[in-house]
Each structure stands twice: as C-alpha cells, then as structure tokens.
Amino acid sequence: MSRNLILLTISRYEEKVQNIMYEYSEHPIRPLSELEVFVGNILGRTGAPSKRQRELSQTLKERFDEEALQIISWITKDDEEFSPEALERSIACLAVSLEEGHTNKTWRHGDHIVSFKYIAATVCLREVERLPGY
Numbered sequence: 001m002s003r004n005l006i007l008l009t010i011s012r013y014e015e016k017v018q019n020i021m022y023e024y025s026e027h028p029i030r031p032l033s034e035l036e037v038f039v040g041n042i043l044g045r046t047g048a049p050s051k052r053q054r055e056l057s058q059t060l061k062e063r064f065d066e067e068a069l070q071i072i073s074w075i076t077k078d079d080e081e082f083s084p085e086a087l088e089r090s091i092a093c094l095a096v097s098l099e100e101g102h103t104n105k106t107w108r109h110g111d112h113i114v115s116f117k118y119i120a121a122t123v124c125l126r127e128v129e130r131l132p133g134y
Helices: 003-023 034-039 051-076 084-098 116-129
Strands: none
Touching: 003 034, 003 051, 003 084, 003 116, 034 051, 051 084, 051 116, 084 116
C-alpha cells in the first residue's frame, strides 16, 4: 500500500468521523467530540444524558461501526484468513498514523482527529493473531 493510498485512507476516515461529529450533534455549532464518536456514547453536557441523547448514541455507534468496518476492509482488502499483504498494509497504516503531521484536517480549536491510529493498531493485532502458528 503506497503512502499516498494510506494518506487517502486516513483522510477518508477523518472525513467520516467529522461528518458523524456534526450529524449527531444536537447543536450545529457544537459538534460532538471525537471521543464521543469513537466510543459511541454521547456524553451529556449537564450530567446524565437525555433520552434523546441515549437514542442518538445507539444509532451513532451503529454508524461509526459501519464506517470503521469499511475502513478496515480497505486496509485488509476483505481477507478472511491470514494474508501477509494485509499485515503489511496494517503495519504501514499504523506507522503513517503515528507520524507527526500526517494530516492537515482540524475540526475545532485546531484539534486533529487522532483515532485512526487505534483502528490501525487493532487491525495490526488482528492480523498478527492470524499468523500461522500464533
């Protein structure tokens, strides 16, 4: 997987997360945090979440899971069994995501979306567990 393709994958992931942050926010000028999207739980601003926030959290989690699965399939190319190429792609994605300045996307107050590295690390671990003899 070329560096440009990895950067494109990271960019697509960040775009998807950012879209979810705004789409599921109750306030158009205050998007959800990346953490809320990543864990799939809208945190109540005043304490306990409202009934609406709990309902939104459920669909938010489902939406994020779908988007993350799509990104994972781009990395692994939908391999069901161990594939050296899938392991190589996941390691490359993790390495690029850990580099400083791999992205220019910011979403609020200059913050960057950083959760792609957790997706890449998860894929790496899964691929390592698939290694023959592991």
